[in-house]
Each structure stands twice: as C-alpha cells, then as structure tokens.
Amino acid sequence: MYNKNRHSSEIVYLEYDNQYLYGEVIQVIEEKEICWVRPLLLTVNLGDLTEEQTIIDLRFTSDLLLPEQLFQPALDVDFITLFAKLEPENYGQENLSQSHQQLQLFMHKLLTAK
Numbered sequence: 209m210y211n212k213n214r215h216s217s218e219i220v221y222l223e224y225d226n227q228y229l230y231g232e233v234i235q236v237i238e239e240k241e242i243c244w245v246r247p248l249l250l251t252v253n254l255g256d257l258t259e260e261q262t263i264i265d266l267r268f269t270s271d272l273l274l275p276e277q278l279f280q281p282a283l284d285v286d287f288i289t290l291f292a293k294l295e296p297e298n299y300g301q302e303n304l305s306q307s308h309q310q311l312q313l314f315m316h317k318l319l320t321a322k
Contacts, residue, residue, distance in 0.1 A: 214233060214243065215233065215236070216236070219232055219248070219284070220243070220245065221279065221287075222274075222278055222279060222280075222318060224314065224317060225317060227252050227253070227314055228250070228251045228253075229250050229266075229318075230247075230249050230250070230282055230290065231247045231272065232246045232248060233279075236276060242273055242274065242276060243272075243273070243274060243276045244271060244272070244273055245272045245279070246267075246271050248267055249263055249266055249267075249290060249291065249294065250263070250266055250310055250311065250314055251263050251264075252264070263290055263293050264307060266307050266310070266311055268304055269307050269311045270311070272315070
C-alpha cells in the first residue's frame with residue numbers, strides 16, 4: 209500500500225545482501241505507487257562481525273524508478289555519518305564508470321532476487 213508519509217527530499221534506502229543503497233526521493237507517483245529516487249551512496253559491509261564497510265559515491269549515477277514498497281526511510285543520523293565519510297569530490301571518468309557499474313550490479317542482484 210502507498211505510504212502517504214513518503215515525500216520529496218526524504219532519504220530512503222534499499223537493503224540487499226549486506227549492501228545498502230541510500231537515495232533521495234525526488235517524486236512519488238501515487239497512482240502507480242512508484243518512487244523516483246536519486247542514488248546518493250552505496251555501502252558494502254565486508255562481514256557480519258566487523259563494522260568495516262566500503263562506501264561508494266553514487267551522486268552522479270542514473271536516477272531510479274522503483275516500486276515504493278522496496279524503500280525504507282533512512283535515519284538522518286545514520287545517513288549523515290555515512291555521507292560525511294565520502295571522499296572529497298573526485299569525479300574522474302574511471303570513478304564515474306566504477307560507480308555506474310556498482311549501481312547496476314546492486315540493482316541486478318536486488319531485482320533478480322525479488
């Protein structure tokens with residue numbers, strides 16, 4: 209069911225296989241229960257017993273249109289802590305290409321598992 213509390217600019221996340229994709233809601237299409245989300249970062253947890261994780265900057269990747277029920281609201285404190293760990297802006301072609309590949313791989317795993 210459509211979450212009437214979801215709104216533009218809200219930070220949400222998708223979780224799959226020890227990875228978390230954080231994004232900003234751009235718009236909710238109520239009649240189709242779809243969210244237009246701009247990816248911000250992807251965290252990859254490197255193990256269950258360790259807090260070691262990789263953070264991938266996705267700010268210049270493609271926007272997503274996905275069913276609203278896939279998204280969970282993110283806690284501001286969690287997101288801000290992760291966002292602050294991003295490297296200073298380094299958007300060379302190689303980094304952008306790696307970010308696009310990581311997003312595509314995450315989405316492929318998520319959508320083929322559902």
